[in-house]
Amino acid sequence: MAVNEPPTTTVPTLPAHPDPDTDRIVDSGLLHELSYAFGGPFHFLLPHRFDANLTAFRTALTDAGVEGRVYYAKKANKAAVWMERCATHQAGVDVASLGELREALGHGVRGENIVVTGPAKNDELLRLALLQGCLVAVDALDELDLLIALALTGTARPARLLLRRLPPAQPHSRFGMNDDALATALDRCVRAGDAVRMEGFSFHLSGYATRPRTDLAGELVDLCLKARVLGLQADRISIGGGFAVDYTTAEHWNAFLADQSPDHYHANKSFGSGDFYPYHSPVAGADALRTILNAVPEGGRDTLAARLKDTGTLLMMEPGRALLAGAGSTVFRIQGVKERDGYRIVTVDGTSLSLSEQWFTSEYLPEPRLVTPAGRPTGGETSPTSVGGASCLESDMITWRKVPLPSRPRIGDLLLYPNTAGYQMDSNESPFHDLPLPPKVVLDRLGARPRWRIDRHSAC
Structure with missing residues (x-):
C-alpha cells in the first residue's frame, strides 16, 4: 500500500x-471544458427529458379518458428553460x-x-394575477375577500379561483380551509356574482402516497357538485404535486437502508x-398519476377516472420534481484531497448551498460520479470519500457519507451529482464567501459535440 494511502473500507453503495x-x-x-470556463461548479440541464416527462403525464390522462392539465411547479427549479418548454407545449405553470x-x-x-398557489398572497401578486387571467388557489377567507375586492375595482374580468381544502387526514397543515370556512367561502363567491368565477377546489398534501390523493380528490368532486347547485362553475379540481421520483433500484435502496450506520459518515454523522x-419509489411520476386515477375513492364505487368523466370534472396537477426527473445534474471540481483513517475528505469548488438536500437536514444519497480528465475511471480499488464544501463551516458537507468512488480522487477531477434538477440546484443557493452562484447550462443537443448555452435565467 502506498504511503498515506488509507486502507480500503467497505461502505454501503447507492x-x-x-x-x-x-x-x-x-x-x-x-x-x-465547462468547469475550466466557469471556474466553479455548474449545473447542466436536459430539456428533452422535461418534454418526455410532460408527455408521459399527458398520456396517462389520455389513456384514462380524463380531461386534465399539467402545471409545472416552478419552485422546483428557477431555470428559464422550463418556462420556455411550457410555453412551447402550451403547458401550465404553478407559481x-x-x-x-x-x-x-x-x-x-x-x-x-x-395557477397561483402559496399561502397569504399579497395584493400586488393578486392584482397581476387578476389582470392576466390567472387561476388563483385561495387559501383563506381573508385572501378571498382581498381577491373579490380587487375584482370589484373595475378590472373588466372576473377573478378566476379555486378554493383550497384543508386535508382531513392532515388537520395540522397550515394550507387550506376547513368545512366551516369553505361553506363561508362558497357563500361569499355566490354573493360576489360576476366578479368571481369559482372554478373548483384544490388541496395540498404532504408526502408521496397515492391513496390519500385518490380519496381527497373524490371528496373534491363531491364538493364541486354541491357548488354547482349554488350556481357556481366548479368544474375542476387540483391534486397538487407529490409525485415521487425513482432515483435507484429497490435492491440498492433496501440494502442501503439496512446497512447504513453512523460509522459510514464523516464525523459519525447520524441519519435515520x-x-x-x-430515493426508490415503486410507483413514480406519471405511473403514480395512473395509480391515483385507477383507484376507487374511499366510500365510492367507481374509479376516480370514471368519477371525473361522469361528472365532467377536469383534473389539474402541479408536479415539479417529477417533470424534472433525469433533466439535469450538478458538477463540482475537486480542489483538495485530505487523508483520514479509512477514507478521504475531498474539498470541492462550491458549497452545500448548491445541493439543497442539506436544507432538509438530510443528505442527497444518489452517488456522485467521478470524472477524470481522461473520462470515466476504470480499475483501481474502491476509495471511500466524503465531500466537503469550500467554506469555513464544519457543517458545509455536500456529502457526509463515505461514498465508494471507483478510484482515488485527485485534484482536478470532477464529481457529477446525478438527477439534481428537482429542488436540489437552487432551493438553497447563496453566494456565501462571495463565491458565484453556479450557472445553469442548457444542453440542446447531445452527441460527440454537445450544443450548449447559458440558461436565460442564469444570464440575467
Missing part, C-alpha cells in the same frame, strides 16, 4: 439508475410569488395557463432512514 445521456456527456469531454409570475409571463406562458427522501 448508485443512481443508469443514464445513457449522461454517459454521452461525460464521454464528450465537455464537463472539464407562488410575484417574481415567479413575472418570470413565467416574461418567457411566454399565457396568464390563462398559470426516515430522514431521507424515498
